[in-house]
Amino acid sequence: MKKTVTIIQMFLLVALFSPVAHGKLNTLDSSSYQLGVGDRIIVSVYGEEEMSLKEARLSDAGTISMPFIGEIKVSGMSVGRLQRYIEGKLRGDYLVEPNVTVRILEYRKFFVRGQVKEPGAFAFEPGLTLGKAVALAGGFTERAAKKTVTVVRENVQGEQRILTFKLSERLQPGDIINVQESFF
Incomplete structure (x- = not known):
């Protein structure tokens, strides 16, 4: 009996504190996602x-x-x-x-331009990271500045912000990824 309670307690703890239970695996949640042109x-x-x-x-x-x-x-x-x-x-x-x-x-498409092998527009999927987006675009070219990738993100008012991203960071629909050329 004691063992059953421990297993049930462990299951409840995992269920309560897992990222899936709180929606953290998919940060693009449809309740807060703002619809935009192209969706x-x-x-x-x-x-x-x-x-x-x-x-x-x-x-x-x-x-x-x-x-x-x-x-x-x-x-x-x-x-x-x-x-x-x-x-x-x-x-x-x-x-x-x-x-x-x-x-x-x-979702509206996202775009990859600059020093990637196949720049262009791509279908967005929730959970998409910068690294996955670059892979969809054929990967970095030999001249790519892999540590200074910027993302242009537009808000609902049409104002654009330029952000510096790591490969593990998540993208949003409509993002424009710029892979600069390395000087070395």
Whole structure:
């Protein structure tokens, strides 16, 4: 009996304190992720297929067009905020208690340029690190300055920040990776 309790206690400790339990393995969590131009989403209204949006890519203006609601500026909204917004628009005039689900089908691309073998645009996957992104771009060239890789990240207002990253750091959709040329 004593051994069973110890095993159960260990299991509970591992479950409570593991990175998976707290979502730390995937820092790109859809509840705080801000939608942006190029993201592809689906909007489902439970029991109301004609009010649902099968699939939409956010336009250059950061908008989608919803049945019964029209054009919505969603760039900068989290998935949860967009769900609540659509529920609010449908409540009353169209439905008593709408149940809306928004899912991200595809994140906007990220870009790798500079001293990599195959620069270009690549599909983003949650959990992507700088090292993995460079590998997708064919790896560093012989002239690459591997220790001074910068990432250009744009916020919702369109302001860009230039960050210096280590290969183990995680990227976000839309990031632009610059691999400089080494002088040595």
